[in-house]
Amino acid sequence: MNIDAPLNFAPYAKQSSAALLQVNRLACERDDRMLYQNLSMLVHCGEIWHIKGANGVGKTSLLRQLSGLLPLVHGQVEWNRQLECPFIYLGHKLGLKDHLSAEENLAWLEALSGVSNRIKRLAALDKVGMRGYEDSLVGHLSAGQKRRVALARLHLTQASVWLLDEPLTAIDQSGILVQQSNLRQHTQQGGAVLLTSHQDLDMANVRILNLSALIKSDQC
Amino acid sequence: MLKYYLCLVWRDLLLVMRQPAAVFNPLVFFVLVVSLFPLGVTPQASQLSQLAAGVIWVAALLSTLLSLDLIFRSDYDDGSLEQLLLGSQPSWLLALAKVTAHWLVSGLPLVILAPIVSSMLFMPYHALPGMLLALLLGTPTLSLFGAVGAALMTGVKDGGILLSLLVLPWYIPVLIFGASAVQAASSGMPMNAQLALLGALLIFALMVTPAATVAALRVGQMQG
Numbered sequence: 510m511n512i513d514a515p516l517n518f519a520p521y522a523k524q525s526s527a528a529l530l531q532v533n534r535l536a537c538e539r540d541d542r543m544l545y546q547n548l549s550m551l552v553h554c555g556e557i558w559h560i561k562g563a564n565g566v567g568k569t570s571l572l573r574q575l576s577g578l579l580p581l582v583h584g585q586v587e588w589n590r591q592l593e594c595p596f597i598y599l600g601h602k603l604g605l606k607d608h609l610s611a612e613e614n615l616a617w618l619e620a621l622s623g624v625s626n627r628i629k630r631l632a633a634l635d636k637v638g639m640r641g642y643e644d645s646l647v648g649h650l651s652a653g654q655k656r657r658v659a660l661a662r663l664h665l666t667q668a669s670v671w672l673l674d675e676p677l678t679a680i681d682q683s684g685i686l687v688q689q690s691n692l693r694q695h696t697q698q699g700g701a702v703l704l705t706s707h708q709d710l711d712m713a714n715v716r717i718l719n720l721s722a723l724i725k726s727d728q729c
Numbered sequence: 730m731l732k733y734y735l736c737l738v739w740r741d742l743l744l745v746m747r748q749p750a751a752v753f754n755p756l757v758f759f760v761l762v763v764s765l766f767p768l769g770v771t772p773q774a775s776q777l778s779q780l781a782a783g784v785i786w787v788a789a790l791l792s793t794l795l796s797l798d799l800i801f802r803s804d805y806d807d808g809s810l811e812q813l814l815l816g817s818q819p820s821w822l823l824a825l826a827k828v829t830a831h832w833l834v835s836g837l838p839l840v841i842l843a844p845i846v847s848s849m850l851f852m853p854y855h856a857l858p859g860m861l862l863a864l865l866l867g868t869p870t871l872s873l874f875g876a877v878g879a880a881l882m883t884g885v886k887d888g889g890i891l892l893s894l895l896v897l898p899w900y901i902p903v904l905i906f907g908a909s910a911v912q913a914a915s916s917g918m919p920m921n922a923q924l925a926l927l928g929a930l931l932i933f934a935l936m937v938t939p940a941a942t943v944a945a946l947r948v949g950q951m952q953g
Contacts, residue, residue: 578811578950598815602808608747609740620736621816646747 510614528553529701530575532597535584537570544570545720556694558703568705570600570674571720572672575703587671592621597668601675603659607648611639611658612646613618619620619665633664638687644661652679663695671695683705686711690692707718732824733818741830744803751799754836759792759839763846772850781850782860782911786904788846789839789864790871794893795899796835797875798882800827805883805949815947821939828876828942829871838870852915859914866927867907873934874899880945886950903930 528551536546544567552558560568573579575586576598588595588664605614615630637657656679663671666702671692676687692702706715745752766784767777785886804810813823843864844857878896882888910923 511823544868573950576815577813578947580951594817598811600808600811602806602811604808604812606744606803606807607811608744613740613743615737617740618812620733621812621818623730623733623818625732 527591527593529589530589531585531589532559533585533587534576535571535574535583537574537579538582539567539570543702547725548584548723549570550718552701552703554669554699555699557692557696557710557712557715557719558701559681559715559717560703560720562707564722569674571689572598572674572703572705574598592669594666594668596670596672597663597666598672599659599662599674599676603655605647605655605659608646609643611650611661612643612647614658615661615665617649617676618662619680621680622666624665629665630661633661634658636664636687636691637661638684653681653684657684660691660705670699671702671704673702675705677706677708677709730818730822737813737834741827742833744835745830745944753797755792755796755835756838756842758795759788760842760846762791764849766824767849769795774837774908777926778851778853778915780864781847781852781940782856782915783846783908785843785848785852785860786908787846788869789868790882790900790904792839793835793875796831797879797892797896798889799835800831800876800879801883801949802879803945810883810946811950814943815829819854824880824939824946826943828872828938831876832869832872836872839868840864847849852911855917856911856915859920860911862924863907863910863914863920863927865872865902866924867945870903870927870931870934871900873931873938877941877945878940880949883946883949901924903927906930 530552531549532550532552535547536550537544545653547570550558562568570579574581577586578597578598589696602617609617611634612627612630615633616625616627619625619630631640631643636644637660639654639657639661642650642654642658647658650658656676660676677688680688685708689710692704693712698701763784768778770780771777801810805815814820816823840861843860846858847860875896878892881895882892885891906923906926910920910927913920914925
């Protein structure tokens with residue numbers, strides 16, 4: 510594991526040191542190419558992990574393996590058993606229907622975890638700066654606005670770990686600041702975030718997992 | 730759980746209402762195929778009424794095949810499918826909800842259109858209740874088996890013919906018993922046996938296909 514940033518001891522995490530997620534000697538192979546292997550990590554409350562690496566190095570595959578969308582060939586992924594809803598995954602594809610309004614989209618996404626609450630949906634849209642667009646069809650929104658609607662979903666779940674694939678793509682400068690403060694707030698409430706981004710995060714205490722460097726060190 | 734199911738069905742119906750064109754194609758196809766038979770084969774009532782049962786079932790089967798790609802394609806393309814599969818609710822319910830919505834927009838309209846098109850083929854009126862019953866039992870089975878094929882094809886770009894080949898063997902029993910039920914009804918014979926078999930097929934499909942559909946969808950995600 511390659512960590513450039515100082516270790517974060519998650520001082521504000523309410524739950525103690527129990528890891529939310531434990532990854533053990535994980536490997537990923539796509540199209541007969543080994544992407545990464547022997548990847549082990551512990552994710553604790555209050556941590557933000559920034560997964561970096563060149564294109565095609567396996568950032569998305571890692572998140573998909575953690576979420577269970579890609580099968581594990583080698584290694585284990587263990588979510589903390591005490592968590593009611595361990596994680597939420599937001600992929601590169603947004604998972605929004607173009608012909609539904611922002612609020613309708615959030616409604617069916619919310620139903621996936623078995624709840625429905627319109628007031629909470631509007632509050633979530635407010636949190637990502639999309640209040641006032643709840644009745645606009647998502648197909649009519651700009652790329653950045655769509656991304657914001659997708660991110661609003663994060664505030665509708667009780668998920669402890671957010672797995673975010675390029676969550677800041679197409680979002681404007683002020684939006685990025687808002688998102689970063691939302692991420693920070695989530696970690697302060699005892700959650701954790703794993704995200705990929707080609708942009709540097711303007712935040713303190715971010716742990717960096719550089720997949721490119723990991724692969725190089727494996728080959729030596 | 731019921732709420733989740735209804736929410737997903739409503740979502741799909743809402744999407745169809747917002748962009749109805751895709752759903753009309755298979756229905757128009759159904760009406761066209763049936764209406765071409767009197768022109769192409771013979772306008773004679775006696776011969777057409779003999780063909781009617783088979784023609785209506787073949788047309789219904791082909792139009793269902795045409796509509797199968799609609800079940801999961803757009804959900805796969807925009808990433809909704811990932812979210813649906815990751816939801817915390819039981820995933821067979823998701824498969825069932827998708828199939829219900831598909832049947833409501835492609836199977837049920839066929840059942841409703843059938844009495845109209847059957848009059849073009851001079852089907853005797855006393856056969857109508859039997860035909861409706863057979864279609865009501867048979868078309869959900871077509872949607873259920875079709876969903877497994879459609880789910881397997883999500884990761885494949887142009888799987889049109891492959892999908893038909895995969896699904897067709899499961900459709901043949903429905904076609905045989907469905908057409909023979911309608912045949913029996915129009916010649917005034919009892920059709921209990923055929924209806925019972927159609928019902929048995931439906932129950933079998935209800936038990937087996939939701940799990941198979943979800944498994945196939947997960948395979949499709951490995952390509953993504």
